[in-house]
Structures are given as C-alpha cells and as structure tokens.
Amino acid sequence: MARKELVEALRKIVGKTNVLDSLVDMQLYQYDAYLEERRPDAVVFVHSTEEVSGVVKVCNEHGAPFVPRGGGTNLSGGTIPARGGVVLEMIRMNKLLEVDKASLRARVQPGMFNLELGTALAPHGYQYMPDPASQKAATMGGNVAENSGGPHCFKYGVTTNHVMGMTVVLPDGEIAEIGGKAPDTPGYDLCGIFVGSEGTFGICTEVVVRIVRLSEGVKTMLAIYDSIERGSEAVSAIVAAGMVPATLEMMDQLVIQAVEQSIHCGLPLDCATVLIIEVDGLKDDLEEQCKAIADICTTHGAREVRVAKDDAERAMLWAGRRGAFGAVARLAPSYLVCDGTVPRTALPQVLRKVAEVGKKYDLKIPNVFHAGDGNLHPLILFDWRDKEQKIRVMKAGTEILELCVQLGGTISGEHGVGLEKMDAMKLCFSDADIRSQVALKRAVDPKDLANPGKMFPVTAEVACAV
Amino acid sequence: MPYDVTALRSRLEAIVGPDHVAAGTEANSPLAVDGVVPALSVRPGTQDEVSKVVAACSAAGAAMIPRGGGTAMGIGNRPSRADAVILLDRLDRVVEFDPANLCITVEAGVRLGALQEKIASDGEVLPIDPPDDEKVTMGGLVAANQSGPSRLLYGTARDFVLGMRVVLPDGERVHCGGRTIKNVSGYDMNKLFIKSFGTLGIVTEVTVKLLPAPVMRAGVVGLFPTLSQATAAVTRTLESFLLPEALDLLDPAAMDLLAPRLELGAPGGAHGVAVALAGSRSTVERQARDFETLFRAEGARVVPLPEARTVSAWSSIRNVFGLLPPAPSRVVCKISVPIDKGGAMLGAAGADGKALGLQTAVFAHAGSGVVWAAFVLGGRPSEETVTGLQRSLEALRQRAAAAGGSLVLCEAPPALKARMDAWGAPPPGLSVMKRIKSEYDPRALCSPGRYLGGM
Ligand SMILES: Cc1cc2nc3c(=O)[nH]c(=O)nc-3n(C[C@H](O)[C@H](O)[C@H](O)COP(=O)(O)OP(=O)(O)OC[C@H]3O[C@@H](n4cnc5c(N)ncnc54)[C@H](O)[C@@H]3O)c2cc1C
Numbered sequence: 048m049a050r051k052e053l054v055e056a057l058r059k060i061v062g063k064t065n066v067l068d069s070l071v072d073m074q075l076y077q078y079d080a081y082l083e084e085r086r087p088d089a090v091v092f093v094h095s096t097e098e099v100s101g102v103v104k105v106c107n108e109h110g111a112p113f114v115p116r117g118g119g120t121n122l123s124g125g126t127i128p129a130r131g132g133v134v135l136e137m138i139r140m141n142k143l144l145e146v147d148k149a150s151l152r153a154r155v156q157p158g159m160f161n162l163e164l165g166t167a168l169a170p171h172g173y174q175y176m177p178d179p180a181s182q183k184a185a186t187m188g189g190n191v192a193e194n195s196g197g198p199h200c201f202k203y204g205v206t207t208n209h210v211m212g213m214t215v216v217l218p219d220g221e222i223a224e225i226g227g228k229a230p231d232t233p234g235y236d237l238c239g240i241f242v243g244s245e246g247t248f249g250i251c252t253e254v255v256v257r258i259v260r261l262s263e264g265v266k267t268m269l270a271i272y273d274s275i276e277r278g279s280e281a282v283s284a285i286v287a288a289g290m291v292p293a294t295l296e297m298m299d300q301l302v303i304q305a306v307e308q309s310i311h312c313g314l315p316l317d318c319a320t321v322l323i324i325e326v327d328g329l330k331d332d333l334e335e336q337c338k339a340i341a342d343i344c345t346t347h348g349a350r351e352v353r354v355a356k357d358d359a360e361r362a363m364l365w366a367g368r369r370g371a372f373g374a375v376a377r378l379a380p381s382y383l384v385c386d387g388t389v390p391r392t393a394l395p396q397v398l399r400k401v402a403e404v405g406k407k408y409d410l411k412i413p414n415v416f417h418a419g420d421g422n423l424h425p426l427i428l429f430d431w432r433d434k435e436q437k438i439r440v441m442k443a444g445t446e447i448l449e450l451c452v453q454l455g456g457t458i459s460g461e462h463g464v465g466l467e468k469m470d471a472m473k474l475c476f477s478d479a480d481i482r483s484q485v486a487l488k489r490a491v492d493p494k495d496l497a498n499p500g501k502m503f504p505v506t507a508e509v510a511c512a513v
Numbered sequence: 514m515p516y517d518v519t520a521l522r523s524r525l526e527a528i529v530g531p532d533h534v535a536a537g538t539e540a541n542s543p544l545a546v547d548g549v550v551p552a553l554s555v556r557p558g559t560q561d562e563v564s565k566v567v568a569a570c571s572a573a574g575a576a577m578i579p580r581g582g583g584t585a586m587g588i589g590n591r592p593s594r595a596d597a598v599i600l601l602d603r604l605d606r607v608v609e610f611d612p613a614n615l616c617i618t619v620e621a622g623v624r625l626g627a628l629q630e631k632i633a634s635d636g637e638v639l640p641i642d643p644p645d646d647e648k649v650t651m652g653g654l655v656a657a658n659q660s661g662p663s664r665l666l667y668g669t670a671r672d673f674v675l676g677m678r679v680v681l682p683d684g685e686r687v688h689c690g691g692r693t694i695k696n697v698s699g700y701d702m703n704k705l706f707i708k709s710f711g712t713l714g715i716v717t718e719v720t721v722k723l724l725p726a727p728v729m730r731a732g733v734v735g736l737f738p739t740l741s742q743a744t745a746a747v748t749r750t751l752e753s754f755l756l757p758e759a760l761d762l763l764d765p766a767a768m769d770l771l772a773p774r775l776e777l778g779a780p781g782g783a784h785g786v787a788v789a790l791a792g793s794r795s796t797v798e799r800q801a802r803d804f805e806t807l808f809r810a811e812g813a814r815v816v817p818l819p820e821a822r823t824v825s826a827w828s829s830i831r832n833v834f835g836l837l838p839p840a841p842s843r844v845v846c847k848i849s850v851p852i853d854k855g856g857a858m859l860g861a862a863g864a865d866g867k868a869l870g871l872q873t874a875v876f877a878h879a880g881s882g883v884v885w886a887a888f889v890l891g892g893r894p895s896e897e898t899v900t901g902l903q904r905s906l907e908a909l910r911q912r913a914a915a916a917g918g919s920l921v922l923c924e925a926p927p928a929l930k931a932r933m934d935a936w937g938a939p940p941p942g943l944s945v946m947k948r949i950k951s952e953y954d955p956r957a958l959c960s961p962g963r964y965l966g967g968m
Contacts, residue, residue, distance in 0.1 A: 229882055236704045289725035479685050490945065491949070
C-alpha cells in the first residue's frame with residue numbers, strides 16, 4: 048500500500064516517533080485558521096535542513112505532495128493539504144542561531160515565533176520590525192511564506208523588506224542558500240520571490256533577517272471619533288501633512304466593544320471608531336509630532352486624543368489591538384476575515400460600501416484594520432452550522448474584494464491567496480498575468496509537489512501540472 | 514540563428530515608423546554593448562509598440578537588448594549576440610501621479626531626475642539616489658536595482674516598486690503587483706523582474722511609492738587620519754540611536770577628488786566619513802551636533818555641511834567617479850559584503866590600486882555593505898597592467914566571497930571582460946535561475962550571455 052511505504056520511508060529519515068499517521072493525528076492537521084479542511088496522509092516533525100531535504104526527496108520518490116506548517120495561523124488555507132500528502136511540522140526548528148550586531152543581521156530557524164525573536168533581540172538593543180498581530184503564535188517561516196505585515200509595517204515595510212537571505216529546500220530536495228548577510232547577491236532575486244510564495248516554492252529552513260536598533264523614543268496615542276468616516280479621513284490627512292507615524296491602526300465600535308469585554312484596556316464603548324497612532328525614532332521631535340497629529344485629528348472631528356503616559360498604558364493599547372481578532376470570536380461562533388487593500392484615500396468610501404454589503408446580506412461586519420496601509424479587515428460574523436448563512440458570507444466576502452479592486456486596490460494585503468482566493472485572483476489579474484505567475488511555479492516546482500492546489504484559479508492551476 | 518535583417522527592419526519600421534529604426538553599424542556607436550555592435554536599433558514610442566517590436570524580434574529569432582539611460586549598460590558579460598537594441602527613452606510619460614496616496618506610475622523611459630522634479634512640486638520624494646540620476650530611467654533603475662547612499666535608511670528600488678508592466682520575451686504584456694503599499698495577491702512578480710537586467714523581458718511601466726520630503730537636510734563630514742579610525746566611527750554610528758539617511762566611507766583618493774567640491778580644505782591623506790541627515794529641524798540639528806562629537810571622539814577633523822550645501826555635496830559624493838576619466842579607460846566594480854566587512858574591503862581595493870600604480874578611488878555605503886572601486890587604466894594599458902588588475906580583482910572577489918559576498922564588474926574594457934566573468938562564480942540556486950530563464954525566454958533572445966552562469 049502506497050501510504051504505508053511512504054510512512055516507512057519517512058520514518059527512515061526522521062525516526063519512528065517523528066512521523067504521525069493515525070487517524071486522530073491526521074484530523075488534528077486537517078485545518079488551520081481558515082474555514083476548509085482536508086486530511087494529510089502523514090505528518091513529519093523535522094529538526095534540521097538535512098531532514099527536511101530527506102523528507103522532500105522521499106516525497107519526490109513517492110510523488111507525494113508536501114506542505115510545510117508553522118503556527119497554522121494563516122487565514123487563507125495555506126497549510127491545508129489540498130491534495131493530501133505529507134505535512135512537515137516545522138515548529139521544532141525554533142532556535143535563534145545568531146545575532147550578528149556588527150552586520151545588523153540575525154539568523155533564525157523558521158519554527159521560531161515572531162514574538163520570541165523580538166523578545167530575544169530586545170536585550171541586545173535590537174528589534175525585528177514586521178509584527179503581525181498574530182506574532183505570539185505565528186512562526187518566522189509562516190511570516191516569510193505569507194510575506195506578513197503588521198501594524199508597524201506602515202513605516203517599516205513588510206516581511207520582504209526585512210528578509211535578506213534564506214536557506215531553502217527546493218521542491219526536488221536540493222538545499223540552496225539564497226541571498227545572505229551581504230546585500231545584492233548576483234542573479235535573480237530568489238529570496239524576493241520566495242517570500243510570499245505560500246509554501247509553493249519549497250521549504251525555508253533558515254532565515255537571515257535585518258535587525259534594527261531599538262528606537263530611542265516611542266509615543267502612542269489614541270484618537271477617538273464619533274464618526275468612522277471622519278476617522279478614516281484623518282488617516283489620509285496625517286499622511287498628507289508629511290507625517291510618517293510608525294502605525295496608523297483603526298478599530299470600529301463592534302470591535303472596541305468586544306475588545307473591552309475581553310481585555311479591558313480602557314477604550315470608550317460609545318465611540319464609532321478609534322485610531323491607534325504611534326510615532327517613534329529620535330526623541331527630540333516626538334512631542335512635536337504628537338501635537339501635530341493630535342491637531343490634525345481634532346480638526347478632523349476627533350472628540351478626544353489621548354497620549355499613553357507610560358509603557359504600561361502603551362502596552363494596554365497594543366494588547367487591545369493585537370487581541371482584536373481573538374476578542375471578536377466572542378461575538379459569533381465563526382467569522383470570515385476579509386483582507387483587501389485600497390489606496391489610503393479610498394478608505395472612507397470603501398468602509399461605507401462594506402457597511403452596505405453587510406446590510407444587503409443581513410450580516411454583521413465589524414472592522415479592524417491597518418488604516419495607514421489602506422489594508423482593511425472586515426470580519427464577517429456568522430454561525431458555521433448555518434449553511435445558508437455561510438453562502439451569504441462567501442458572497443459578501445467576494446463583493447468586498449471586488450469593491451477593493453474597483454477602488455484601485457487588491458484582493459489580499461497580507462493574508463495570502465491559499466485556497467481562499469484562488470478564484471479571486473481573476474479580479475485583479477488578466478489571464479496573461481496569471482499565466483506568467485504559473486510559469487514561475489512551473490520553473491521552481493516542475494512536478495507540482497510543493498503545496499499544490501493553491502494560489503491560482505483552478506483552470507490556470509491545471510496548466511501548472513504539465 | 515541567422516535572421517533576415519532587412520526583413521526585420523521593414524517590419525520594425527512598420528511598427529514604429531522609419532524615423533525610429535536605425536542601423537547600428539558604427540564601431541564606436543554608444544549603442545554597442547561591450548563592443549558588440551547591434552545590427553539595428555529601434556525606438557518604440559508606446560508600451561504597445563514595445564510589445565509589437567518584441568514580438569517581431571522574437572518571430573525573427575533576433576536577440577534583443579533593452580536600453581534605458583545607458584548608465585548601467587556596462588554591467589554584465591559581453592553579450593553572446595546583440596541583434597536589436599530597443600531604446601526606451603521615448604516612453605517618457607507620467608501615467609498617473611497620486612500625491613495623496615504617495616504613489617506615482619510612469620513609463621519606463623522617464624528619467625529619475627525628471628520624476629523627482631515632478632513630485633517635488635507636491636513635497637514628495639523617491640529616496641533612491643544612484644549616480645547620474647538625471648540620466649537613469651525608471652525602467653533601468655528597476656532592471657538593475659540601482660541604488661545610492663540613502664539605501665541605508667530607505668532600501669533600494671526593490672523596496673519601493675509597487676507594481677509594473679512588463680513585455681515578456683514573446684511580446685505578451687503582463688502586469689505585476691498593483692498600487693497599494695501592501696499586496697500579497699499571488700507571487701511577488703515585481704521581485705522577479707527587478708535586478709533581472711533585461712534577461713526576462715522588458716519593463717515598460719513602473720509604479721513606486723513615495724515619501725514626504727524631509728523638512729530639513731544637513732550633513733557632517735569627518736576626516737580621519739587612519740582607516741581604522743574611520744571604520745570605528747562607522748561602527749559607533751551603527752550602534753547609536755542616530756538615524757542618518759546615508760553613511761558613506763571614502764578613501765583618501767576619493768577625498769582628494771571631492772575636497773574642492775565639499776570645501777574640505779586639504780584632506781591630507783585622510784579617510785572620510787560623510788553622513789546625510791534628513792527630517793525635522795530638531796532631529797537634524799541634534800544629529801549634526803552628535804555626529805560632530807562622535808567623529809571628534811574618534812580623532813577626526815570635522816567639517817559640517819550646512820543645509821544650503823548638503824544636496825549638492827551629496828550629489829558630488831555619489832557621482833565621485835564622474836570626476837575620473839570616463840569609460841572605456843577604467844574599471845568599476847561593486848563589492849557587496851556583510852556590513853562589518855566593508856571597511857576592510859575598501860582598504861584592500863585602494864591598496865591594490867596603489868600597488869599597480871593606477872589612479873584609483875574607492876568609497877562605500879558603509880552602513881549597507883556596498884563598496885564601489887574604480888581603477889583608471891588609461892588609453893592603452895599594457896598587457897601587464899591588465900593582467901595585474903585582473904589578478905587583484907580576482908583576489909578581492911575571493912575575499913568578498915569568503916565573507917559571503919560578491920564582486921561584480923560594472924564597467925570594464927572588453928579586453929578585461931574577455932578574461933574575467935563579470936559576476937563571479939554563480940550563487941547557489943543557479944539551477945532554479947536557469948529553469949526560470951528558460952521558462953520565460955526559452956530561445957534565449959533577451960540580452961543573451963550577459964547575465965551570470967551564461968544566461
Ligand atoms: C488572530 C490573527 C491575527 C493575524 N494578524 C496578522 C497580521 O497582523 N498580519 C499578517 O500579515 N497576518 C496576520 N495573520 C495571519 C497569519 O498569522 C500570518 O499569515 C502568519 O505569518 C502565518 O504564520 P504561521 O506560522 O501560522 O504559518 P502557517 O499558517 O503555519 O503557514 C502559512 C503558510 O506558510 C507556509 N509555511 C509555513 N512554514 C513554512 C516554511 N518554513 N517554509 C515555507 N513555507 C512555510 C505554509 O505552507 C502555509 O502556506 C493573523 C492571523 C490570526 C489568526
């Protein structure tokens with residue numbers, strides 16, 4: 048039996064106990080933070096680049112698809128083994144290998160959590176900038192594969208701007224070091240195309256990241272609005288005034304209420320929206336910046352602007368923002384996280400239209416988003432047991448993405464395509480555009496074994512497998 | 514593969530008009546690529562014409578080499594073929610400037626300098642500052658991922674491109690990315706074409722994100738008696754909270770060239786460290802003070818660059834090789850190493866030049882690990898000189914490689930290119946790169962032979 052032989056061959060590489068194949072175990076690995084499910088044939092715990100390479104070679108010999116899995120927090124079905132096969136559990140490769148302050152780089156294994164890296168760097172006086180709200184449970188490998196963003200990406204850029212090199216196991220099992228501590232490696236930017244490839248170009252087993260000196264000063268403020276439109280106008284006004292805050296985050300009333308119930312961070316329950324604005328850098332002009340931003344917020348209708356008076360208050364605000372997705376789980380048994388982007392100035396318009404979509408499909412849609420980036424996350428609440436409602440949710444989700452594209456934006460700002468948005472790719476790309484992307488997949492993974500069945504509309508995807 | 518030049522020429526003339534097709538037969542034509550003279554040059558006027566021109570060349574089996582401002586044409590190996598040079602300078606339209614969203618879309622032939630002028634009127638800036646910015650086109654900037662001193666704080670073209678349009682080697686037009694600052698819809702195709710040097714197709718349109726222009730600029734130059742003092746100042750800077758926009762290290766020869774322009778007095782064989790400061794008045798003034806103190810503590814004589822002179826001073830610094838005799842009588846190479854190895858590489862390159870008796874200048878983007886070295890060979894260098902320089906460059910390359918870096922020849926006379934690969938030993942992942950190349954350009958018609966590994 049093919050599966051039995053596959054499992055035997057895998058055990059030869061990583062040892063018996065590091066391969067799971069029982070039904071219960073397979074059920075544990077059949078889902079992630081998205082809504083669909085599919086069981087793998089085996090799950091393998093890997094501990095080194097060589098083991099990963101060995102496992103991938105076995106998959107090649109058996110024609111078995113393979114899917115790396117980090118924290119499983121991705122919201123697009125990236126870790127669901129769409130065609131079965133082997134899931135590589137990366138979580139044990141979780142060491143910080145090197146902090147090279149002199150060259151401003153750190154080397155980490157992919158199973159390390161984003162927050163763990165931050166915590167490990169802080170005593171050295173350094174930080175790693177991308178900070179997805181899921182940083183407690185999301186791994187560096189997952190961040191790389193999804194090109195994750197986070198609140199501080201408005202000023203500092205997303206994962207791809209901070210990953211300088213990688214060790215990867217390519218889909219045929221070859222190990223390659225791409226990029227590295229030195230800049231501008233000759234040749235195609237393999238590191239650049241690997242970031243955001245959602246596990247479809249192979250497996251990252253080591254990451255070289257840029258580290259940045261901790262800022263000399265940080266100030267965090269909360270602007271409170273009675274109108275969500277005025278709040279989103281203020282976002283554009285702040286940027287138009289030539290300010291580059293570190294973060295420009297927004298939460299609406301439903302989200303604020305949920306957050307207050309679960310975290311109690313002192314947000315006003317009766318307002319329409321809050322903006323969390325942080326400025327950082329040299330301490331000399333932070334006061335000045337805060338004042339200028341507060342003035343703009345007030346001019347644009349803020350009823351109150353509060354500046355966090357100490358680290359504890361700052362931490363509270365961020366706990367509220369980072370806990371927002373979790374808190375919203377209190378509002379309904381399930382929700383679909385939408386992840387579209389629009390040019391920043393289109394925010395007021397798109398928010399109005401999202402509200403209309405909610406009305407049209409009779410669905411509640413709280414909003415929490417990276418406003419500075421024009422990256423919105425409408426959270427469509429529903430009950431997964433209600434089949435008819437789920438259909439309405441999917442329609443509403445698609446409509447919101449269509450809106451984003453119409454307004455000059457795109458279908459995913461940070462959560463990726465995965466299984467969720469394969470068809471939505473057609474909203475923002477022509478057939479030729481998609482063919483050119485499929486060509487890249489074919490070049491890197493000619494046998495279509497690395498996380499297959501993702502990323503492209505089903506029709507295009509068939510062409511992938513030639 | 515032989516093809517019919519006359520037939521291709523009339524096809525191209527039908528697409529772009531006879532005025533925009535020329536024979537490229539002159540031996541010293543500036544269109545020659547490392548001495549290889551193309552049979553034709555063609556200047557399409559629209560993106561659609563680029564697509565048709567490429568399709569026509571492709572159908573004829575003619576090798577194509579795109580050309581923007583011509584400032585990076587020296588990078589790479591001698592092409593194995595060059596049938597048609599495709600000039601992109603007529604694609605000079607601004608497609609859309611969206612100041613409120615800090616974003617601009619331009620055709621590939623728009624010059625970086627012209628773009629800066631356009632956006633400056635709205636108080637915005639694209640903080641990418643390679644030399645020759647008045648000549649560099651946006652397409653070329655992207656295709657070569659050119660950068661300058663301010664990559665320290667902001668990164669390179671790779672960090673600013675939001676989207677682009679590309680004509681693939683068969684003439685098909687595709688678009689990558691979009692115009693929002695976050696975008697993970699599908700693969701990050703921008704990265705595939707950035708730094709691909711025209712080997713995977715022709716970039717015809719670029720969308721970049723912009724930044725608000727800083728309220729104030731200033732700079733500080735420190736003149737250090739020794740290299741080790743200068744590198745100590747660099748290290749101290751990187752360890753501090755200070756956030757200079759640029760941090761360049763200049764060897765004594767580069768300082769001699771720059772001294773009159775920067776009004777430094779007699780540099781007296783000193784190494785220089787120059788910082789560019791940008792931001793609000795309070796942060797710039799504070800940093801200027803702190804750098805004066807920091808540099809003095811490491812033994813430097815300090816020359817502040819006042820606000821009024823900062824921009825022109827930095828233009829001189831990044832264009833310092835412009836003060837040397839021009840190509841083809843010189844060799845320019847770019848050495849990329851981990852940040853902490855930059856100072857030693859700068860010293861080694863300068864010492865090599867001296868030992869060979871060649872006029873040499875070396876400077877480094879010291880907080881980024883990029884070292885630029887120029888060696889002047891003169892009109893008719895002796896065989897011995899060329900061999901000597903080749904040996905030195907190969908030794909430098911080995912040293913860079915041992916540190917995990919590279920040395921790339923960016924300008925060199927054909928005599929040297931004939932003996933030395935422009936890129937060095939191919940990096941890991943070459944097999945994937947070759948598969949990518951043959952997937953997009955199966956008949957190797959786009960800038961063939963110029964890239965690494967024979968691609
Ligand atoms: C509450 C919550 C908040 C979130 N907030 C944000 C946010 O602010 N910003 C943001 O960008 N995202 C956010 N996300 C999405 C998610 O956390 C990110 O996509 C994250 O980077 C996924 O990391 P992970 O380790 O969980 O990856 P997984 O979900 O395990 O995997 C994601 C993808 O990466 C691939 N992969 C995993 N490891 C590797 C590897 N070593 N090599 C190659 N491919 C690999 C997988 O195959 C899969 O395709 C949020 C999610 C949740 C649940």
